[in-house]
C-alpha cells in the first residue's frame with residue numbers, strides 16, 4: 001500500500017504538488033493521468049525518493065519512505081520510464097538481472113528469472129538475452145525496461161509513460177501483457193500516462209491530476225459517468241466519453257444469455273468496443289457470445305447504445 005499524506009512539493013515558487021492525499025491499495029493497478037505539467041511524474045518520483053517532498057509524507061506499507069535507507073527503498077520498488085535507461089554496455093540478460101544480482105540471488109535463480117521474463121514479455125527469440133541495447137528496436141528496449149523493473153518481483157512497481165513513443169500496435173500488445181502480468185502477480189502498480197485511453201484501459205482506479213491536485217479519483221466508469229465537475233468532464237472526453245465507456249465495459253456484462261445470433265462469435269471477455277468493431281466488420285447488428293469456449297448468448301447493437309446496468 002502506498003499512502004500520500006498531505007504531500008507538498010514546490011520547485012522555486014512553483015507549487016507542483018499541492019497538499020495531495022491519496023491511497024493506492026495492495027495489488028491495485030492505479031493510474032495517474034492528466035495533462036503535461038500537472039505533477040504526475042513528480043508525484044510518482046516521491047515514492048522512490050527521486051524527488052524530495054517539502055511537507056507531508058509518503059508511506060509504503062505504513063512505513064514513512066523518508067525514514068528508510070534510499071538504496072534499500074529503491075531495491076524494493078521496480079521503476080520503468082519512457083526513456084528506458086538501459087545500461088548500454090550490459091546485455092539484455094545482464095540488464096534484467098540488475099536488481100536480483102544486487103540482492104544477492106543465486107546465479108541459477110537469476111538465469112531462470114531472466115528466461116521467464118523474456119518469455120512473459122515475448123522476447124524469447126534465440127540469443128536475445130545476449131544482445132546489447134543498441135541492437136534492439138524501441139519497442140524491444142521498452143519491453144526490456146519493463147522486464148528489468150519486474151525482475152526482483154517487487155511488490156510495488158512505478159511506471160512513468162513506459163509505453164510512450166511506441167506505435168499503437170506494439171503499445172497495445174505491451175498493455176495487454178502488462179495487464180496479464182499484474183493480474184497474475186497482484187503487483188501494486190502506480191502508472192503515469194497522459195493518455196486517457198491508456199489510463200482507462202489499464203487502471204482499476206484512475207486519479208485525474210490537474211495543477212498538482214487530484215481532481216477526481218475512481219474507477220474508469222465512475223470518472224466517465226460521474227465527473228465531479230466540468231473540467232473533469234472535459235478531460236474525460238465530454239460527449240466522446242461514451243465511446244471510452246465502450247472500451248472499459250465487457251461483453252459478458254451486457255450480453256443476453258441464451259439468445260442466439262448468426263456470425264462469428266465474440267468472447268465474453270472482449271470489450272464492447274471490440275464487439276462494435278466485430279459487428280461493423282461482419283455487417284451484423286447481433287453476434288453470438290462465447291463464455292469459456294461455449295456459445296452462451298448474444299450481444300446486440302442496442303446493448304452497446306443503451307446500458308442496462
Ligand SMILES: Nc1ncnc2c1ncn2[C@@H]1O[C@H](COP(=O)(O)OP(=O)(O)OP(=O)(O)O)[C@@H](O)[C@H]1O
Pocket residue numbers: 011016034035036037038039040041042043194
Ligand atoms: N527538477 C525540476 N526543477 C524545476 N521544475 C521542475 C522539476 N521537475 C519538474 N518540474 C516542473 O514541475 C511541473 C510538473 O512536472 P511533472 O513532470 O511532474 O509533470 P507531468 O504531469 O508528469 O508532466 P508530463 O506528462 O509532461 O511528464 C512542471 O511544470 C515541471 O516543469
